[in-house]
Structure formats: structure tokens, C-alpha cells
Amino acid sequence: MNKRSGVDWAFDLCNWLFMSLFVLCCIYPFYYILINSVSDPSLAIRGVYLLPVGFTLKTYAKLFVLQDISNAFFISTLRAVLGTVITVFCSSFFAYLVTQRDLILRKWIYRFVVMTMYLNAGLIPWYITMKELGLKNNFLIYIIPGAVGAFFVILIKTYIEQIPPSLAESGMMDGAGHVTLFTRIIFPLSMPIIATVALFTAVAQWNSWVDNLFLVSHPKLQTLQLLLYNYLSQTESLATEASMRMMSQQSNQSYKAAFMITPQSVKMTITMIVTVPILFVYPFLQKYFVKGIMLGAVKG
Structure with a gap:
């Protein structure tokens, strides 16, 4: 083997330094928001760079006691979980059905x-349709419209077509119907692409807020994303409200040393609240993700 030259x-050194700098540029903004959100707001105004200053979680505590935020967090979590499960099942079962040659008008x-x-009627027809279906101010508005995704159907259908037909044929010879074949054979074998679709759906459901904006006015059905979006546009008043709550709970003498919430701390904390939960989903699906998206897109 030839020796490596200078x-x-x-x-290699330049390549390593460049890639390290690139990784740092990608990670540091998120890290900056994290250390800013757990810093004392009055000290963070002066600047936070590598470590939090005056480490505290009081900003999170104060935000979570604001009106409706706990219920909104529950609605968003429930939406993400149920929406992901229903979308994965409906899209995968639909994709399985269109692979069956005995399905009438399968290709059409x-x-x-x-x-x-490729075709979209627009916002107004969508709004009218959802309203006529009785989905206005209904939790199902978060679930039903996205139960079957065209892109997901294409990915899953392409993946299923790569599974050896002999497996399904052997099941049919044993008397299994389509539901049994799908649940016992096809679905478990399609786990890589199923995990990919689940990840895409969970992220989309967690981040979605437009349907809430147009079709849901009931405060008990409000999602965390829209609520926090409204808070972000009112950070000055939100910080004042939180501080006033603390003033009312403390004496005038002790208030001078009270913990104060600033608009910057509100923005940083809200960003972390929205971002962190969905980040925990990816590690559980990572081993399936790359394999699934590559195999499912080979023929797509």
C-alpha cells in the first residue's frame, strides 16, 4: 500500500475542518435557542453564547400556566398521534388495494x-367542502382530510410491488382474505416505507395550523401551533401578562427581585416547545427511514 502524501x-484535514464547521453552523442556531430559553431572561438580554446564564426553567413554567396552552398541547399531541396512525393505515391499505389486479378500474x-x-381547487372550495361535511369546529377536521395522501400511496404502492407475489399467493392458498394478507404479511414486510410515511405524517400533523385558523374557532379545539403563533405576534403583551401575574402574587417589596419574562425569552421558549417534541420521533424511526425512502422511490 502506498504511503499517503502530505x-x-x-x-483530509481541510475536508474535516470544513465539514466540522458546516455541522456547527447547522447545530449552533438550535443550541443557541435552547440555552437562551433556559437562561434568566434579564441576564440573557446581555448576550448568551456557549452556556446558559442563570440557568432556570421558570419561563417554561410560566408559559405553561397561560390560558389554554395545556389544552392546546394536548390537542396537538392527540392530532399528531391519531392523524399519523389513521393516515398510515388508510394510505397503506389503499396502496395495497391498487396493487391487486382483480380490482375493478384499478389503474383509473x-x-x-x-x-x-397536480390539481387543486383552491382555498374557497376547500373551505366550503369541509363546512358542508360538518367538519367546522370538529376535531375530525384534523384527521379525515389527510387520511389518504397521494404521495404516500405512490411510495407504499411502489414498495409493495417489490415484495415477492409468492408470499401473498401462499397466504391466499391457506384461505386468507385481503385484510388478513395485508395485516399479517404485507404491512409487516413494508415497515421501512411505513416508518418513512409515519415520520412525514407526524411532522406535518404537528406543524399544521392552517386548518385550525380557517375552520376551528372553538378554544377547546385550538392547536398548540396556532396558539403559539398568536403568542409570537404578541410577545410584548404576553411578557407583560406573565409579569403582571407574578406581581399580583408577590408583595411590592419582593417584586423588585422577581423573575421577569422578556419578549426574547418568550420567543425562544415557544420555539423550543414547538420543536422538541417532534425531534424525539425521528430516533425511533431512523433505521427505517433511509431504506424506506430509497426503496419506495425506485420506481416512483
């Missing part, structure tokens, strides 16, 4: 689903 070592049904990715 040029090779220099190239599949083409119609694909066409929905």
Missing part, C-alpha cells in the same frame, strides 16, 4: 389519486 493529509383509480397532486 497533500492527502492536508486535503390510481391515476385519479395521482392527479390530485
Whole structure:
């Protein structure tokens, strides 16, 4: 084996330094928000760089006692969980059905689903349709419209077509129906692409707020994303409200040393509240994600 020359070592060093700098540029903004959100707001105004100053979780505590935020967090979590489960099941079962050659008008049904990715009636027809279906101020508005996704159907259908037909044929010879074949054979074998679809859906459901904005006015059905979006646009008044709550609970003498919430601390804390929960989903699905998206897109 030839010895590595000085040029090779220099190239590797420059490559390592460049990639390290790139990773740092990607990670540091999130890290900055994190250390800012757990710093004392009065000290963080002066600047936070590597470590939190005056470490505290009081900003999180004060935000979570604000009106409706706990209920909104529950609604968003419930939406993300139920929406992901229903979308994964409906999209995967629909994709399985359009792979069956004995399905009447199978190709036309599949083409119609694909066409929905290119044709969009617009916001007003969508609003009227959802309202006529009785989904206004209804929790199901978060679940039903996205139960079957055209893009997900394409990915899962392509993946299922790569599964050896002999497996399904052997099940049919044993008397299994389509539901049994799907739940016992096809679905478990499609776990890589199923995990990919689940990750996409969970992120989309957690971040979505437009349907809440247009079709849900009931405060008990408000999602965390829209609530925090409204808070972000009112950070000055939100910080004042939180501080006034503390003033009313303390004597005038002790208030001078009280913990104060600033608009900057509100923004940083809200960003972390919205971002962190969905980040915990990815590690559980990572081993399936890359394999699923690659295999499911080979023929797509």
C-alpha cells in the first residue's frame, strides 16, 4: 500500500475542518435557542453564547400556566398521534388495494389519486367542502382530510410491488382474505416505507395550523401551533401578562427581585416547545427511514 502524501493529509484535514464547521453552523442556531430559553431572561438580554446564564426553567413554567396552552398541547399531541396512525393505515391499505389486479378500474383509480397532486381547487372550495361535511369546529377536521395522501400511496404502492407475489399467493392458498394478507404479511414486510410515511405524517400533523385558523374557532379545539403563533405576534403583551401575574402574587417589596419574562425569552421558549417534541420521533424511526425512502422511490 502506498504511503499517503502530505497533500492527502492536508486535503483530509481541510475536508474535516470544513465539514466540522458546516455541522456547527447547522447545530449552533438550535443550541443557541435552547440555552437562551433556559437562561434568566434579564441576564440573557446581555448576550448568551456557549452556556446558559442563570440557568432556570421558570419561563417554561410560566408559559405553561397561560390560558389554554395545556389544552392546546394536548390537542396537538392527540392530532399528531391519531392523524399519523389513521393516515398510515388508510394510505397503506389503499396502496395495497391498487396493487391487486382483480380490482375493478384499478389503474383509473390510481391515476385519479395521482392527479390530485397536480390539481387543486383552491382555498374557497376547500373551505366550503369541509363546512358542508360538518367538519367546522370538529376535531375530525384534523384527521379525515389527510387520511389518504397521494404521495404516500405512490411510495407504499411502489414498495409493495417489490415484495415477492409468492408470499401473498401462499397466504391466499391457506384461505386468507385481503385484510388478513395485508395485516399479517404485507404491512409487516413494508415497515421501512411505513416508518418513512409515519415520520412525514407526524411532522406535518404537528406543524399544521392552517386548518385550525380557517375552520376551528372553538378554544377547546385550538392547536398548540396556532396558539403559539398568536403568542409570537404578541410577545410584548404576553411578557407583560406573565409579569403582571407574578406581581399580583408577590408583595411590592419582593417584586423588585422577581423573575421577569422578556419578549426574547418568550420567543425562544415557544420555539423550543414547538420543536422538541417532534425531534424525539425521528430516533425511533431512523433505521427505517433511509431504506424506506430509497426503496419506495425506485420506481416512483
